[in-house]
Amino acid sequence: MIALGEGAHYPMLSFATTALAQAYPDNIRDVGFFAQPGDEAELNGLTVWMPDGVYIPQTTPNLDAAKKFVAFIASVPGCEAQTLAGGASGPYLINGCTLPADVPPAVTDMLPYFAEGGQNAPALEFLSPIKGPALEQITVEVGSGFRPAADGAALYDEDVRKQAQQLGLPGW
16 A cells, blocks of 8 residues: 555555565655654654574584675675665665665665664664563554553553563563
């Protein structure tokens, strides 16, 4: 619906731009991006989903080859290979990696948030070892206007505290 102009806004991760580009190549230039608005426009920021991790088992019989592959993934040629294979759905977080000029507007719209003075931060999942089990329900309540944001934040803090205690984590 977004690609066809039948919807106005849809909160999603930017990886969907590659799927939109494949399914609606004639409409992808009509799809843009903006971060969730806040109370103060100059403080508005972008929540960033971090890149996938790549791990090597200690038991691998091919440690040198695995290390070379991981180094390739995190290199400029690796970024270029990823872009060639699947397109770019956001800026690369690897020094020297650049985006091609023909990325969708939804991708270029994100770039100011990564520029000097831009506002961005990793998503909660990357900052906290605990995710409260009621997060989805709380965010739906807040986003739907059933619960004020401050009350939702307090409820989530309590949800996380209970989860940490159930897991037996120290300091909670």
